Amino acid sequence: MSYRLIYVHIPFCLKRCNYCDFVSNPIVNGDTYYENYSKYVIKEIALYGGQKEPIKSLYFGGGTPTTLPVNKLTDILKKIAELYVFAPDIEITVEANPATVDFVYLQALKKAGVNRLSLGGQSFNDAELGKMGRIHKAVDITATVNIAREAGFSNIGVDLIYALPNQTEAEWYYSLEQTIALNTEHISLYSLQLDNNSPWGKLTAQGEINEVDEYMAADMLKMAIETLEKAGFTHYEIANFARLGFESRHNNAYWQRENYLGLGVAAASCLENHRWVNTYSLADYFQKLDEDVKPLGEEEYLSDAQVVGEAIFLGLRKAKGINVAAIKAQYGVNIEKRYAKELKELVANGLLKKLGKNYSLTEKGLFLGNQVFMRFV
Amino acid sequence: MTNSQRTTRNFCIIAHIDHGKSTLADRLLEYTGALSAREMEAQVLDAMDLEKERGITIKLKAVRIKYKADDGIEYTLNLIDTPGHVDFNYEVSRSLAACEGALLVVDAAQGIEAQTLANVYLALENDLEIIPVINKIDLPNADPEAVKKQIEEVIGLAAEDAILSSAKTGQGTKEILEAIVNLVPPPKGDKEAPLSALIFDSHFDPYKGVIPYMRVVDGHIEKGMKVRMMNNNKECEVIEVGVCTPAVQIVDRLSAGDVGFFTASIKNVQDAQVGDTVTYVENPAAFPLPGYRKAVSMVFCGLYPLESNDYGELKDALEKLNLNDAALNYEPETSVALGFGFRCGFLGLLHLEIVKERLEREYGLQLITTAPSVNYRVTQTNGTVIQIDNPTKLPNVQEIQYIEEPIVKATIMVPKEFVGSIMELTQEKRGDFLNMEYLSPTRVMLTYNLPLSEIIFDFFDKLKSCTKGYASLDYELSGYQQSDLIKLDIMVNGEVVDALSCIVHKDKAYQRGRALTAKLRSIIPRQMFEIPIQASIGNKIIARESVKAMRKDVLAKCYGGDISRKRKLLEKQKEGKKRMKQVGNVTIPQEAFMAVLEIE
Numbered sequence: 001m002s003y004r005l006i007y008v009h010i011p012f013c014l015k016r017c018n019y020c021d022f023v024s025n026p027i028v029n030g031d032t033y034y035e036n037y038s039k040y041v042i043k044e045i046a047l048y049g050g051q052k053e054p055i056k057s058l059y060f061g062g063g064t065p066t067t068l069p070v071n072k073l074t075d076i077l078k079k080i081a082e083l084y085v086f087a088p089d090i091e092i093t094v095e096a097n098p099a100t101v102d103f104v105y106l107q108a109l110k111k112a113g114v115n116r117l118s119l120g121g122q123s124f125n126d127a128e129l130g131k132m133g134r135i136h137k138a139v140d141i142t143a144t145v146n147i148a149r150e151a152g153f154s155n156i157g158v159d160l161i162y163a164l165p166n167q168t169e170a171e172w173y174y175s176l177e178q179t180i181a182l183n184t185e186h187i188s189l190y191s192l193q194l195d196n197n198s199p200w201g202k203l204t205a206q207g208e209i210n211e212v213d214e215y216m217a218a219d220m221l222k223m224a225i226e227t228l229e230k231a232g233f234t235h236y237e238i239a240n241f242a243r244l245g246f247e248s249r250h251n252n253a254y255w256q257r258e259n260y261l262g263l264g265v266a267a268a269s270c271l272e273n274h275r276w277v278n279t280y281s282l283a284d285y286f287q288k289l290d291e292d293v294k295p296l297g298e299e300e301y302l303s304d305a306q307v308v309g310e311a312i313f314l315g316l317r318k319a320k321g322i323n324v325a326a327i328k329a330q331y332g333v334n335i336e337k338r339y340a341k342e343l344k345e346l347v348a349n350g351l352l353k354k355l356g357k358n359y360s361l362t363e364k365g366l367f368l369g370n371q372v373f374m375r376f377v
Numbered sequence: 378m379t380n381s382q383r384t385t386r387n388f389c390i391i392a393h394i395d396h397g398k399s400t401l402a403d404r405l406l407e408y409t410g411a412l413s414a415r416e417m418e419a420q421v422l423d424a425m426d427l428e429k430e431r432g433i434t435i436k437l438k439a440v441r442i443k444y445k446a447d448d449g450i451e452y453t454l455n456l457i458d459t460p461g462h463v464d465f466n467y468e469v470s471r472s473l474a475a476c477e478g479a480l481l482v483v484d485a486a487q488g489i490e491a492q493t494l495a496n497v498y499l500a501l502e503n504d505l506e507i508i509p510v511i512n513k514i515d516l517p518n519a520d521p522e523a524v525k526k527q528i529e530e531v532i533g534l535a536a537e538d539a540i541l542s543s544a545k546t547g548q549g550t551k552e553i554l555e556a557i558v559n560l561v562p563p564p565k566g567d568k569e570a571p572l573s574a575l576i577f578d579s580h581f582d583p584y585k586g587v588i589p590y591m592r593v594v595d596g597h598i599e600k601g602m603k604v605r606m607m608n609n610n611k612e613c614e615v616i617e618v619g620v621c622t623p624a625v626q627i628v629d630r631l632s633a634g635d636v637g638f639f640t641a642s643i644k645n646v647q648d649a650q651v652g653d654t655v656t657y658v659e660n661p662a663a664f665p666l667p668g669y670r671k672a673v674s675m676v677f678c679g680l681y682p683l684e685s686n687d688y689g690e691l692k693d694a695l696e697k698l699n700l701n702d703a704a705l706n707y708e709p710e711t712s713v714a715l716g717f718g719f720r721c722g723f724l725g726l727l728h729l730e731i732v733k734e735r736l737e738r739e740y741g742l743q744l745i746t747t748a749p750s751v752n753y754r755v756t757q758t759n760g761t762v763i764q765i766d767n768p769t770k771l772p773n774v775q776e777i778q779y780i781e782e783p784i785v786k787a788t789i790m791v792p793k794e795f796v797g798s799i800m801e802l803t804q805e806k807r808g809d810f811l812n813m814e815y816l817s818p819t820r821v822m823l824t825y826n827l828p829l830s831e832i833i834f835d836f837f838d839k840l841k842s843c844t845k846g847y848a849s850l851d852y853e854l855s856g857y858q859q860s861d862l863i864k865l866d867i868m869v870n871g872e873v874v875d876a877l878s879c880i881v882h883k884d885k886a887y888q889r890g891r892a893l894t895a896k897l898r899s900i901i902p903r904q905m906f907e908i909p910i911q912a913s914i915g916n917k918i919i920a921r922e923s924v925k926a927m928r929k930d931v932l933a934k935c936y937g938g939d940i941s942r943k944r945k946l947l948e949k950q951k952e953g954k955k956r957m958k959q960v961g962n963v964t965i966p967q968e969a970f971m972a973v974l975e976i977e
Contacts, residue, residue, distance in 0.1 A: 005937075007937055189933065190933045190934060191929075191933050193934075214903075214927070214928055214929050215925070215928055215929075217929050218928040218929040221929065238931060238933060238935075239933035239934065251936060254935075254936055254937050254940065255935075260937055262937060262938070266938065267938070268937045268938035268940075268941070269937075270937070270940070275940070275941050277938065277941075300941065306944070309944070310940065310944060313944075313947065314935070314940065317935060349905060366931065367928060367929050367930075367931060368905070368927060368928075368929070368930050368931065369930065369931030369932070370930045370931055370932065370947065370950060371905070371927070371930055373947050374947045374950050374951045374954070375951075377944055377947045377948045377951060
């Protein structure tokens with residue numbers, strides 16, 4: 001049992017965006033947590049030791065990883081490289097906020113081995129960016145892509161958010177168009193979530209913000225899929241689009257239920273049927289590591305049935321769907337027997353399509369994904 | 378008259394809900410040493426948890442108390458506890474028939490309420506000696522003098538000697554006991570005459586079967602006797618005879634004037650009905666005691682298991698409940714929408730709620746309750762008259778000559794400033810004004826004829842809320858009246874959902890149809906296709922709403938840290954769906970079937 005992926009969480013941002021409920025802390029100068037974070041991640045890495053089996057993907061996410069001075073980020077990378085074997089074609093991704101990186105930063109990342117950049121763009125409309133509380137403007141997104149290219153990055157992705165309060169379809173189309181014009185290899189689209197603990201989420205609960213109409217959000221997604229596919233992107237997962245050969249290896253592995261080790265505050269890990277997260281608290285993270293103890297938070301052990309259920313609903317997120325034989329080989333379960341009724345109904349209702357031993361979401365099924373996934377948990 | 382009879386007093390406590398009769402009963406038990414203070418749990422006589430929670434007494438219990446009076450003689454006082462709610466009038470009347478006296482308990486701050494009045498009249502009809510007790514005089518706004526005056530003016534009872542009590546503090550308890558001894562007449566009856574005993578309550582014991590509580594009027598009853606229920610014609614052999622002190626005490630025999638119980642391995646509660654007369658097979662009484670009648674159901678509803686597989690469990694649960702609740706009627710019925718279930722008859726809405734809660738809580742059943750309805754009398758064109766307790770049984774319009782609905786005479790007592798609100802409310806409910814009387818310069822008694830169907834839902838709650846809680850209500854069935862009634866059907870996704878049909882007055886049909894469809898539209902969740910919801914009368918659609926089809930229900934972000942949470946969310950979504958009923962292609966939540974209760 002070995003890990004195939006490693007994830008590192010950097011829980012700091014200059015400012016929390018209004019829609020965000022991720023684990024992130026504001027940076028206070030001189031704050032010891034911020035100053036010493038990378039040292040402690042390195043401590044944590046040492047606790048896990050390493051392994052011989054090669055790692056195929058390393059991902060730095062957050063918060064905003066790029067709020068850390070670049071050398072602190074690369075120190076972490078170096079420590080991981082020390083203890084783990086990197087596959088020759090390992091994908092190393094860093095999430096970046098356009099307002100926090102310059103040429104020097106990106107060049108340093110590239111030099112250290114980072115070969116993929118995931119940019120938080122969200123919108124090309126400055127008014128929208130302002131309302132979201134983003135710390136950059138639309139021009140910064142373009143500028144960052146340009147300098148990333150100069151620094152040698154040939155694998156760049158941009159994230160976008162739609163179904164913002166009061167957003168029109170035209171405004172959304174504009175952001176899409178501008179993003180396509182950037183000529184990046186990868187685009188991710190996220191529908192705004194308001195049912196969470198973000199600043200906007202709380203306002204929604206108080207009735208101060210109106211949830212976007214379901215039908216409007218559906219129209220926006222439909223239009224986006226059409227637009228991106230027309231521009232040559234492959235819609236390879238519910239929210240993710242890529243040019244040929246540039247799918248996110250790291251995320252694909254999540255949907256294949258491969259084992260991953262999460263490092264840093266709130267980072268999640270999965271080893272076969274064992275899932276756990278690190279503590280959400282910086283103080284706790286530091287304290288445990290001071291005591292040379294793994295900074296663990298909650299964990300769960302899944303039943304065999306739950307594991308298979310996950311394999312199905314995660315696999316169905318991908319356009320290529322799930323394969324009965326592959327699942328049988330990996331988990332020893334014939335899902336056409338166990339879920340005969342569900343599969344039959346979903347196909348009959350036009351939510352799943354069946355091609356030989358392969359099942360995948362239809363367009364209708366994609367839009368009503370939860371209704372499909374619910375049948376397998 | 379025997380010595381034993383001379384020193385016996387049979388009495389009950391009648392009062393409006395919450396005026397303190399149960400606390401008073403506790404005080405009497407405590408004072409006489411029937412229970413030591415240590416053993417006292419507030420409101421001892423309320424045996425069941427549910428009753429304790431609601432603070433109301435449902436089952437009658439009889440308690441034998443020994444009291445040494447000021448005259449030095451030890452008296453046997455039989456206290457019979459009674460329910461206060463209007464739903465259980467018949468049981469109250471039978472317990473009154475078992476007594477010679479009654480404590481009339483009136484709240485010193487609230488004064489006489491409609492229920493009090495109703496029960497006092499019942500007691501007077503039964504020739505009971507009534508002892509007024511003004512309770513809760515410890516409260517700051519207690520006004521015993523005003524209440525005394527009220528008792529005299531409204532009931533016509535001399536009240537200057539009314540006992541002032543506080544069941545909470547115990548004040549007045551001794552005076553009450555002395556008054557019972559001195560004012561309540563001893564029971565008459567001839568112990569040598571043939572046995573004649575009135576059943577005023579019963580209780581089901583898993584080992585001993587149905588245990589009837591009785592007042593022996595004439596003769597005696599003892600172990601080994603073969604007895605017969607005179608109205609029911611059931612015979613059984615007496616195994617034990619006893620009293621409750623409140624602990625069970627077996628005795629040799631009970632004679633004329635005594636109150637107690639007997640066991641005879643009676644399997645079926647219907648075999649020992651409240652109001653029936655017990656007599657000796659070998660030397661029977663000539664006539665049964667007067668006043669017997671079978672409990673009449675006033676309110677009906679359909680009870681269905683949420684999961685069809687639980688039908689058997691529901692059936693068993695109803696059978697068990699029925700053992701202790703002779704007033705509950707039920708018979709199997711089917712609904713196209715809901716499958717197999719039961720049509721149940723109750724004494725009233727409170728009775729329905731209690732039964733439903735017991736089924737859910739004690740038997741762990743998940744139920745769908747259809748909206749309560751009443752019994753309609755339909756005269757068909759061919760002359761036959763049928764009773765229908767289920768709207769789906771209403772014949773086609775062409776076959777109906779006319780429909781009659783049950784009417785009640787309702788007595789409402791309220792401070793005079795709320796008379797306007799009451800008049801508005803009763804008009805809305807198709808009420809017929811009968812009378813208005815001033816009980817005092819500030820309190821008014823209004824009498825109305827109202828259709829039972831209009832008051833079984835939320836009338837009581839509306840009454841309370843438009844009168845700031847000051848109104849009180851009592852009603853009794855007064856007959857049937859012809860009305861312009863029609864059946865309103867609800868169609869979901871093109872199919873009539875029989876369980877949602879209701880019978881309404883023609884003038885209210887449109888309003889009800891619109892309100893119902895709107896309510897259902899907000900309750901029924903979006904599904905894979907658009908769902909039309911229509912209200913119709915016969916073939917005519919009178920209201921239409923639509924639940925839009927679901928178009929987007931998917932979580933975009935699902936990465937390493939999201940998977941656990943996502944899985945749990947999906948599990949929760951699945952659980953939520955399980956709690957709904959599949960009716961044809963449409964998933965309908967349980968609450969939808971009672972939706973009609975929440976509108977207007």
